[in-house]
Amino acid sequence: MVDNDVFSALANPVRREVLGLLRGGPMTAGAIAGRFELSRPAVSEHLRVLRLAGLVHENPSGRKRYYELAPEGLTAVSAWLHPFERYWRDRLTSLSDVLDADEKEQP
Amino acid sequence: MVDNDVFSALANPVRREVLGLLRGGPMTAGAIAGRFELSRPAVSEHLRVLRLAGLVHENPSGRKRYYELAPEGLTAVSAWLHPFERYWRDRLTSLSDVLDADEKEQP
DNA sequence: CAAACGTGTCGGAAAGACTTGACATGTCGG
DNA sequence: CCGACATGTCAAGTCTTTCCGACACGTTTG
Known part of the structure; x- marks a missing residue:
């Protein structure tokens, strides 16, 4: 994790x-560490x-x-996600549409 | 990338x-590969x-x-993000509020 | 059927992430 | 001041990811 990439930061479940x-x-570093079965340095x-x-x-x-x-940190993720969100919402309005769309093959 | 974690999948810019x-x-694997300076196996x-x-x-x-x-793949991300989205939207209504909030120290 | 095509997978090398134990820094209480 | 405390950082080991070249497999075409 060398770069400041928000997505890479979110890749870790901890x-x-x-x-x-x-x-x-807000919480102290120690309080946070106390919630995990991890070394404090980790x-x-x-x-x-x-x-x-x-x-x-x-x-x-x-x-x-x-x-x-x-507060502003996750806005980058939200912004990236937004175009996709519209996309999948459009298609999920009718799941059968999605399944039908899978059929359109261009040989 | 051994697990099916959506967040880990999104961690890579490619x-x-x-x-x-x-x-x-939709695109073929070859067409996708053609867009990157990567080997096809990658x-x-x-x-x-x-x-x-x-x-x-x-x-x-x-x-x-x-x-x-x-379409359904990114909904997990959206769902995870949602509670935060509300949180930061509340606070960003006034950025000065956020900065002021940073001052509240409990010794 | 044989050659060409589109693609996935395997083996291995290089780079990077995660964890831990030990050490360093700064702060509080007596 | 000195010991206890809260926390960050360093060095090293291990595991994972990423990438490539080579090979394998099914599909199409002649």
């Missing part, structure tokens, strides 16, 4: 779960990836560091 | 680009990953194989 936890409000690295991807904000407070969701 | 191409309609493997993730459908027609978008 990181997705961290984002889910953070939906309930969690720290996951947090670093999320931070580089712009998915979380880090606010140090004394010797603790609170992480919270970065 | 695969995201393939999905983008397929938005214009593209074939990407297609395999997309298929396992349920993001594309494969319909063989003679000795060609047409790939097309699987």
Whole structure:
């Protein structure tokens, strides 16, 4: 995870779960680590990836560091997804249409 | 890419680009491979990953194989994203609110 | 049927990600 | 100040991904 790619950041289930936890409000690195059966350094690295991807904000407070969701982070995913969303919604209005469309072969 | 995880499938930029191409309609494996500076086996493997993730459908027609978008594939992503989408939309109504919220430290 | 075509899969090399244990940095309490 | 605490970072091992060249398989064409 060397680049700041949001999609790569989301590829890891632990990181997705961290984002889910953070939906309930900011948490310290330690509190987050406590929720997983992982070494603390591992969690720290996951947090670093999320931070580089712009998915979380880090606010140090004394010797603790609170992480919270970065509202703007997931907009890139949403934006990428949007054209597809329209596409599949159109087709799912009638599932039979989708199945019929599978038949159109151009030899 | 051993699991069928949709998010892992989307982590690769080539695969995201393939999905983008397929938005214009079904394409053969060869036509897809022709769009990239990659060996055909590499593209074939990407297609395999997309298929396992349920993001594309494969319909063989003679000795060609047409790939097309699987409408239902991305719904998992959309579903996961949805709660966050509401969250960040609420906060982005006023960006200054977000910045202010960063200030709330609980020692 | 044989040659040409479209494509998938196998073996292996190079690059990258994930994890862990050990160490470094900065902060709080006495 | 000094020890305890919260956390980040480094080095190394292992597993996974990605890519390529070569080969295999079914389909079409002559």
